[in-house]
Amino acid sequence: MFDKVLKKEEEIVINPNQKTTLQAYHTKVIGDIVGHDGVYIEGVVDGCIIVDNMVVVGKEAEVKGKIQAHHVVVEGEVRGRIECDFLEIKDEGLVLANVEAREIKVAGKLQGEIIAYDLALSENAFLGTRVQVNRMVLEGTVVGDIASDSLILKESAYIKGNVYVNSFVNEGAAVKGEIGDYKKLLKKRTALSSNQEQNIKILKESIDKYIKNSDYINEILRQKTDIDVKVSNLISYIKDNVHDKDELVKVTRLINYNG
Secondary structure, eight states: OOSOEEOTTOOEEOOTTOSEEEEOTTOEEESOEEOSSEEEEOSEEESOEEOSSEEEEOTTOEEOSOEEOSEEEESSEEOSOEEEEEEEEOTTOEEOSOEEEEEEEESSEEOSOEEEEEEEEOTTOEEESOEEEEEEEEOSEEESOEEEEEEEEOTTOEEESOEEEEEEEESSOEEESOEEEHHHHHHHHHHHTSSHHHHHHHHHHHHHTTOSOOHHHHHHHHSSSOHHHHHHHHHHHHHHHOOOHHHHHHHHHHHOTTO
16 A cells, blocks of 8 residues: 555645655655656656656656656656656656657657657667657667658667658668658648648547537647647647547547548
8 A cells, every 4th residue: 555645636836946856665646746846756646747847757656647847767657648858768667658859768668659859769679659750760669650850770670660761771670661751751741731721720620529628729729830740739638638439539530631
């Protein structure tokens, strides 16, 4: 049994004067952790973690909720979307969620869609996902499609999925899937979304059938990002908020403008 259980309404607010807030082993937090400085998790958190600084999920720790921070290090397990500038998944780390970050280094396992600028995958690492990045260096295994401007495949790398890339270096890796031109893929997507305002309007109308509170949706639509990022963010939001499996299938089909 856990030594300490916090009720949902007892939100933990980090003191801005503290350098790090530590959650001890064998404790469980039910609710959100919100603050300005670093958080080191060694127990279980059933809720979101939103801080301005760094979050470390220890080897025995588990987070069941979204993490939003500047720098995230995962040694344990995370079952929630991660949004950060820098993400490190250590050897024994496991992330079962979508990730959006500027730079990602993976030595463990990540299963979820990835949007990033830089992605480096170590030799024993695993991605079971769809990846959209600007630059990627791959030594481990990917089961899923990759879209990248620049891709370097080391000899130990293995890909089971399609690869769309502009600059491609293969140093002896195995690829079981098609290799296509990323520029052509972008042109295809642009053609499919030539009237972006109309597409966005259709997306919003479709989603509103299932989600009454559209404040967060409107926030996504106002973001100065391309339609692919908007669609990815919308899908992530829906997956987090639509809990009926049949309804989830319906709405994701409706917004999947790539068909």
